[in-house]
Amino acid sequence: FADPASNLGLEDIIRKALMGSFDDKPD
Amino acid sequence: RSVHLACPMSALSRGGPPRSVQEVWEDFSLSFTPAVREVVEFARHIPGFQDLTQQDQVTLLKAGTFEVLMVRFASLFDVRERSLRFLSGASYSLPELQAMGMGELLGSMFDFSEKLASLNLSQEELGIFTALVLVSADRSGMENASLVEQLQETLIRALRSLILKNSPNDISRFTKLLLRLPDLRTLNSMHSEKLLSFRVD
Numbered sequence: 001f002a003d004p005a006s007n008l009g010l011e012d013i014i015r016k017a018l019m020g021s022f023d024d025k026p027d
Numbered sequence: 028r029s030v031h032l033a034c035p036m037s038a039l040s041r042g043g044p045p046r047s048v049q050e051v052w053e054d055f056s057l058s059f060t061p062a063v064r065e066v067v068e069f070a071r072h073i074p075g076f077q078d079l080t081q082q083d084q085v086t087l088l089k090a091g092t093f094e095v096l097m098v099r100f101a102s103l104f105d106v107r108e109r110s111l112r113f114l115s116g117a118s119y120s121l122p123e124l125q126a127m128g129m130g131e132l133l134g135s136m137f138d139f140s141e142k143l144a145s146l147n148l149s150q151e152e153l154g155i156f157t158a159l160v161l162v163s164a165d166r167s168g169m170e171n172a173s174l175v176e177q178l179q180e181t182l183i184r185a186l187r188s189l190i191l192k193n194s195p196n197d198i199s200r201f202t203k204l205l206l207r208l209p210d211l212r213t214l215n216s217m218h219s220e221k222l223l224s225f226r227v228d
Contacts, residue, residue, distance in 0.1 A: 013060055014088045017067035018081065 033127040035103045035113045036062055036096075058114060066095045066161075073158045075178045080170045087175070091161040093218055094211040097139065098157050104140035132217045139210050146204055149193060155186045156204060160211060 038054040046054075070076050070088055077084070103112045109121040111133070124133050148156065164176035183205075190201045 010063065010092065011085060011089055013063045014067055014085055014092070017064045018071070018084060018088075 033119075033124045033129040033133070035100050035111060037113060038115050062096060063092055066092050069095070069157070070161055073162065073178075073182075075181065076158075076162070079174055079178070083170050083175055086166055086168050086170075087161055087163070090166040090215075091163065093215050094160045095157055097136070097211060097214055098143070098153070098160060101140040101143050104137050106137060106141040106144060109137065129221070132214070132221050135210075135214055135217060139207065139214060142203075142210070143207055146200060148204070152186070152189055152193065152204075155182060155189060156207075158182050159186060160208065163208075 032051050032055055034055070036055065036058040037051070038057065067088060070084065079087070100114075103114075105112065105118075110118050111121075111124060112118045121133065121137070159179065159182045162175060162179045162182055164172050164179050169175055186204070187201050190204065191198070194200045
């Protein structure tokens with residue numbers, strides 16, 4: 001799994017989502 | 028070289044122009060990241076999940092995201108028509124999907140979807156079952172396995188109680204549902220292998 005647009009792997013996406021750090025910027 | 032990504036989250040459209048690997052991945056990421064975030068949001072709402080260590084939360088989500096999405100998207104598999112509806116709205120027949128190289132995995136996904144659908148789960152039952160898919164103390168690398176196990180047991184009791192209340196005359200329904208858990212593990216392994224071969228290709 002990886003997000004090629006942002007160079008984030010699954011673990012990074014999960015960690016960011018858990019910390020709520022997606023909330024302060026648009027996708 | 029043009030490629031197809033036979034995943035229900037892919038933005039694949041019928042008759043579109045051939046696309047490069049990069050284009051396919053970029054399309055895919057538009058649905059992939061929000062889907063993972065939804066799984067994380069779901070997990071955060073499981074009572075007790077946020078009491079687990081953060082590392083265990085990450086480990087469970089990393090190991091279980093595919094399985095949660097498989098349960099969530101099971102209804103996209105039209106067992107009767109043997110077709111799969113993508114989130115983009117396009118529908119593909121089994122032979123079309125097999126031509127994209129998704130034979131064995133896809134067949135197993137249809138089998139799983141058929142078995143799950145046959146249980147006619149209510150939304151509440153499906154919600155607790157999905158939580159149980161995620162909270163599995165036997166995932167490798169748990170920091171505090173006993174805490175995860177306690178939460179898992181609480182979810183099992185809640186699911187059992189709900190199913191017995193809803194179907195008091197069908198005591199096998201709970202057992203049949205629990206048997207879907209190893210099916211999901213198998214699908215997860217097959218999917219990982221497929222993803223790896225896609226990347227290697």
